[in-house]
Amino acid sequence: MNSNEALKAVLSSIRDGNLDVEQAMEQLRDLPFQDLGHTKIDHHRALRNGFPEVIYGAGKSPEQIADIFKHMCGRSNVLATRVSKDAAEYILGRFPDVEYNPTANTLTCKSQEVKYGSGQVGIITAGTSDLSVAEEALVTCDMLGSRAAIISDIGVAGIHRLFHRIEEIRKFTVLIVVAGMEGALSSVIGGLVEQPIIAVPTSVGYGANFSGLSALLGMLTSCASGVTVVNIDNGFGAACAACKINRLLDKHSKNA
Amino acid sequence: MNSNEALKAVLSSIRDGNLDVEQAMEQLRDLPFQDLGHTKIDHHRALRNGFPEVIYGAGKSPEQIADIFKHMCGRSNVLATRVSKDAAEYILGRFPDVEYNPTANTLTCKSQEVKYGSGQVGIITAGTSDLSVAEEALVTCDMLGSRAAIISDIGVAGIHRLFHRIEEIRKFTVLIVVAGMEGALSSVIGGLVEQPIIAVPTSVGYGANFSGLSALLGMLTSCASGVTVVNIDNGFGAACAACKINRLLDKHSKNA
Amino acid sequence: MNSNEALKAVLSSIRDGNLDVEQAMEQLRDLPFQDLGHTKIDHHRALRNGFPEVIYGAGKSPEQIADIFKHMCGRSNVLATRVSKDAAEYILGRFPDVEYNPTANTLTCKSQEVKYGSGQVGIITAGTSDLSVAEEALVTCDMLGSRAAIISDIGVAGIHRLFHRIEEIRKFTVLIVVAGMEGALSSVIGGLVEQPIIAVPTSVGYGANFSGLSALLGMLTSCASGVTVVNIDNGFGAACAACKINRLLDKHSKNA
């Protein structure tokens, strides 16, 4: 039941005399999230925009993260990103079912089986140094129900490495292109394939890279039409966008 | 026949003795584009990444644009963006079948019937001042075969205007959100719907807007997961990305 | 006695023969501050602009902070902000009456009872990670005589969490909105309430956040009219501004 249907249901209940106005106001307060004091957990987000609550680990203490895991792990699958090594160890010591990916800096807890859709996400990196961001995207895709694979180290300075893999690349439904420095890889691939491409600039580089700015501006001004961009190093966001497209595919096929 | 199949065909012809090596080298030179001196027209781009050649009008003289129209209009549909009023008048006086959209600053020439796919693009603007960018997206969607509609002036400062239209918004397959100033509209919509969202920051605003920088950074750092971003004022690019998703839908349904 | 009255008094004393010119020059030197060598303590600042001297702890050694506490604690209430854990421990070991808030990074010494005014400050945060800034605002409001409360984690990506609390939010006299990333929360709230809103951008985020720049620019270019902004992470400054408004309320009621 999505939130619109929920609203309709409340309205109908009032009409039918099953709910008075005060109770209706109350029910609107009982919208599906839960208050931990420091954090509102949003159990029904899956219904509303298709994803489980995700924990952004960067600004949180190990204790805060543990607290969220405690309340969520039984109810749904959980993904925590940008978890420091210290926080990861703290959690792993308390939650035996949680898995840590040290390249992606993610914690995952799969209490329910993931149902995979039919689309597949290709995650392409320009260099070895972009792997951490690519892995974050990979883990996220998996948790959101899209099968995904990484094709790494095929940057444009050795473009034959790219052509070597181009047919393989064309088989994915959606592509995530992860590149630092000048971010040119998304332009080149954008000119060679038909799929939707989501570009992730990375902060790999130094000097005029200015913490990812060069790749960000490069991807935004790409001469290849139809490349879209997410925040610097945001493998998670790119995966969310890719999975939204994949979900749309299955929903659309079903309706067709 | 896409470029990969073309390559295979050339290789096969050599094997079969229908082509010698020199001829093969020659054929690779005969790849499907045409040289106007100042511009290489790429008639087969539609095959390769799904779109007709598009003229970026901003840096070109009226004469150069006319030259390109002359060579392309018969062969395929043509879209020119960022065409100045002066250039538009010059073209319209020479090509009676070309249409000008003064809000979108586009010229279009439809020599062939557009085949529309099943997906639909919703283009949402925060304010009246964003309409020019939204119209560019609308015209582009139409030329690329996606039905589209604009829902305008529902920015977050009067958020009830957004809620008024939310069910309508949920019916599109893909959303383009066009907003200047702080670009918050994409975050709010991103939290309310399940579809893929492509955000277009606009240069509408002044002062700390810094020619669209505030909206650009705001959209890139959006707290709503899975929003992707294109360049400032790039209605065309957002439409390309949206139409790639829509094409994928139809291709996938057919295969399913 | 404010500084203008003090000036008048000095002038009158000269006229009355109670003070000669040299003495008057001397008295102007005896303006109400005290010199510690490294710092001028300004005991009368409360009279002049309504606040006690506040210690900005960031650039000071534990010894310097202790020195200021030693001279001020008896005479007035003291608030130190941005105090490192190390400095805090140093002070706490020497001044038993000083309290440390580790989330807000503040030290407080209440030697006199705080007189609370009638206004109330609502401090709203977009996410859990903004809590440190919100707590700094809370402690500051308390020291300046405004009752305040924090409503946390109601960012715009899950906007129903905001609507759930909107009536509660409307009951405060002044609002402080604390948000990182794109800072959209102040725009949305600004469109829903009538109160003065002071927005605090935070440096929470990464990449295109550029240490708070995205939230800062977003809040400055907010489409909601009448939102004012303070420096990035400046919970203290926002609280000062909010308390100035609350003091004005009580002063104005008394005069009315």
Next chain:
Amino acid sequence: MNSNEALKAVLSSIRDGNLDVEQAMEQLRDLPFQDLGHTKIDHHRALRNGFPEVIYGAGKSPEQIADIFKHMCGRSNVLATRVSKDAAEYILGRFPDVEYNPTANTLTCKSQEVKYGSGQVGIITAGTSDLSVAEEALVTCDMLGSRAAIISDIGVAGIHRLFHRIEEIRKFTVLIVVAGMEGALSSVIGGLVEQPIIAVPTSVGYGANFSGLSALLGMLTSCASGVTVVNIDNGFGAACAACKINRLLDKHSKNA
């Protein structure tokens, strides 16, 4: 009747059988704004956050502005800001009751008498060149029901000019400080008075001013606590914030 009461009323009507669910859905669509195609006019904004709809003239054609005036002038007072000389002449020729202020670049239409509150806004400028922004603030205050006055050209390089007027300045309830270049005026005044201060950086200056950036950063990092800042050249926004405070004063006095 504010929007919350409106919601309650709709709910009650359903309960009482005066409204069925479909009608309720309809009524929510009849929320108080009106669609001109290019612009949604929001007649009830006054109820919701205390201000009439304001037209931001910068991105609109004279015809669009005229269209909005046509639909709004009878129903409420109207304020258009950032209106070019050309657009102003176009409107003045069609609406005899509209007034144009060429310094402030505003158009105003007072179809209803403005009810002034008891608070007063002091608008202080550093130099003659800041007058346009100050006038925009003045006109806005007037339209929103706050009496206001400008004190101009008292920048910090000749600080005796400021001290000459300081007692006068202390009599306002709220201060708006308008300054370009280094924006130091708000810091100095912030240390001398007790009132709320809203600082407006202006783009007056050249070179390292970078279109107002120097004043903006200066005001944001002001050493005077409690100064809040609006966008560069945003006299309108500063006036909105000041008037929100003044309205709060009258509401609070009434309740006290």
Next chain:
Amino acid sequence: MNSNEALKAVLSSIRDGNLDVEQAMEQLRDLPFQDLGHTKIDHHRALRNGFPEVIYGAGKSPEQIADIFKHMCGRSNVLATRVSKDAAEYILGRFPDVEYNPTANTLTCKSQEVKYGSGQVGIITAGTSDLSVAEEALVTCDMLGSRAAIISDIGVAGIHRLFHRIEEIRKFTVLIVVAGMEGALSSVIGGLVEQPIIAVPTSVGYGANFSGLSALLGMLTSCASGVTVVNIDNGFGAACAACKINRLLDKHSKNA
């Protein structure tokens, strides 16, 4: 005779009694440039760093440019860059031997035959809009004695256009790569060829291009090793660098 030999000659003359100290001081004042009041013309620059005096037309009045042409045209070849249409017409009306290139915005006066070296410069552009910068490079190469040719419109979004020309490109001794937007062309070519590459970012683009910043940063952070970069739109400077390399070739061959 280069400047070092000149110095030696002066020293020798003193030693030989042919010059007294005062005269020597005088001769050092007679170093080979000529003072027009507003400009020092440097007739011997060719000797010192291998190039004729070049007029940077952007900051000069037509009269000033004409004045310089008057003093220089007889003595050496002259190149003026960034000459506005107005200034060009003024000069052309006065100096019949001067030639104007309206795409490159250059004026040239060849009073002496140019001696071409053996190296050749390939000037490659990503798009039609980069032609003005490429033409400036072409004219400059010609004046400095390097044969050069432009290969245009082979940007990376249609990378087969680049491969089509790659053998031709490999035949030049030095390459100048001119590209706007993300500037990716220099990275791709840098990975495919062995020659020195000088990259020229152009201000072609909009939005996140920020007047050439995206291409500049992209080229500076290029993943292809050994690409060097000149200022945005600086076709002239790139040509100077390329010609220095070509001159070195001939000098080195002669010595070998």
Next chain:
Amino acid sequence: MNSNEALKAVLSSIRDGNLDVEQAMEQLRDLPFQDLGHTKIDHHRALRNGFPEVIYGAGKSPEQIADIFKHMCGRSNVLATRVSKDAAEYILGRFPDVEYNPTANTLTCKSQEVKYGSGQVGIITAGTSDLSVAEEALVTCDMLGSRAAIISDIGVAGIHRLFHRIEEIRKFTVLIVVAGMEGALSSVIGGLVEQPIIAVPTSVGYGANFSGLSALLGMLTSCASGVTVVNIDNGFGAACAACKINRLLDKHSKNA
């Protein structure tokens, strides 16, 4: 009589019964400036910091500038900077004694003879295009009583031109170095002379010059110790600083 003596005098008058407190307050209001409504003219600034009131013409209408000239011309010498050609013509038509310098964009009115001090200012420019800024400095020096001269077009790319003039340069008491592009001239001269050097970055250049930013940063980070910097294109400010040093020389000699 400087402001401190004035204060003492007021205090003494009260003591002596020649002034009552109210009158004293009044006298402090009669501080030496005059109110034109839009501008406070400050006739006694000469006393306070040694300079006449200067009109910054950039943000003012011809009428406003004329108004100021009308009130000031009789009483003191007047200097207006950054006066547009249009404004200059308007003023020249009304004030026959005013002189216009079209390179410096200044208007000057010398109603009193300028008394020149003993120091001399050398104004050195890197290129012809920097002359406008240098002339503004020259005119300002003259009005402030320092003899000055311009040595132009001796930028570092032809460093022998600089050495040619170095002895001449060493004869000035203070140097102003005006340079655009990379601003290297101030570093080189700073290593060769002993005098105080004031560097003026100019906006001459393009691309990575970013409106003078490259020269500004270059001069601020100069490897030559003791070079100080003023705002981009601020010939006026540099002259003020230079003249302050020259005045100090004469004052110090007199006292010695």
Next chain:
Amino acid sequence: MNSNEALKAVLSSIRDGNLDVEQAMEQLRDLPFQDLGHTKIDHHRALRNGFPEVIYGAGKSPEQIADIFKHMCGRSNVLATRVSKDAAEYILGRFPDVEYNPTANTLTCKSQEVKYGSGQVGIITAGTSDLSVAEEALVTCDMLGSRAAIISDIGVAGIHRLFHRIEEIRKFTVLIVVAGMEGALSSVIGGLVEQPIIAVPTSVGYGANFSGLSALLGMLTSCASGVTVVNIDNGFGAACAACKINRLLDKHSKNA
């Protein structure tokens, strides 16, 4: 055999019946690089653009670097740049033939004798603090077959130190100029010599240096024509560019 000849060979084999299409597709996959999972090693890069594979150590773990050394050391010479002290120790403990340069932060493994060309690279630094970047360039030149030497600490603030060495500097074929702060050294040298100059801005400095931005902008806007620039601190890239020029010399001499 370069990649073009390889392509021709494959095509010929098909024609001759020695290879069927599937095999040809396979051979194209056997292009000369090797997959380590995390990194594609490109053994034939030397053929294609003249350099061995270089390891960019900054983003890689000691284990990853060791893995690459293990696969490459026998086959070709290896250069690793930006290797941390920790990583260096890890490698040195495992590969006795590897050498570490702690100033340059490089690891080198020379399994084959380097063949030096005839050109020579002069590496000039402005200050002692630029030595690390200069050493990186030196080591790189050596590995790429160019003899090179460093001339250090001859910045423009003591320009006689530069003139002292100018004849020596003029003897190199190519110059690399390494400078931080304002980066003026490349402009001055650019005006004194005829050779190609590659400028390397360094991040040496503080404040307005903004991590090398001042030197970068200064070098890009250099008034000396024909200076090219690489990324901040990129001694490696400058050496690559210099060696490309030197290789061209030898190739050209051979052909001449």
Next chain:
Amino acid sequence: MNSNEALKAVLSSIRDGNLDVEQAMEQLRDLPFQDLGHTKIDHHRALRNGFPEVIYGAGKSPEQIADIFKHMCGRSNVLATRVSKDAAEYILGRFPDVEYNPTANTLTCKSQEVKYGSGQVGIITAGTSDLSVAEEALVTCDMLGSRAAIISDIGVAGIHRLFHRIEEIRKFTVLIVVAGMEGALSSVIGGLVEQPIIAVPTSVGYGANFSGLSALLGMLTSCASGVTVVNIDNGFGAACAACKINRLLDKHSKNA
């Protein structure tokens, strides 16, 4: 004997037959600096621009700094700035006559008595946190022969503290104003005094301070004429500039 006289002497010696050309070339090589390999020590800099060689400690190892001290300490006074605590301890353990100032982060070695000039430098700070920069200026002034004193913590937010000291401030010959945040102090003082003012922006602050950018821009755009600026946190450079002015005073008095 300055460098010009030295040149003349060499020329004369050749004329007189006391020196042949080769010897003259040699002597020019014997210019007064000494080569340590990593650093050229410049013993005669005092003659040339009035200062001893100063060691910029930031980029140097303790061993390198010690090496320089070893070669210089006997010959002249030495000042090392930006010396880390570790480096300081290393030096102090080896050179008993060296003094360390931990606030200023300076090492000094006075082997010769400093001769103080007649001018005096007032160093004024806005806040306690600016003391480190002020102390660097103080130590530098002392080493360069100018008596100096610090007046601290008189920022503009409590402007009476400034007025309390204004007469004292007016007694210095030159002022250095050190301020972070918005840097307003230099504008206010600039309007109150006649002396030359050198402003030093500091990186004290956070958020929109952007590491000193707000103070830097504020000081550069100061509305007070004649304020000059040095690099962020550059107390050393400000002191050099101030001392150059003071030296000029004594030289000028002597000549007068």
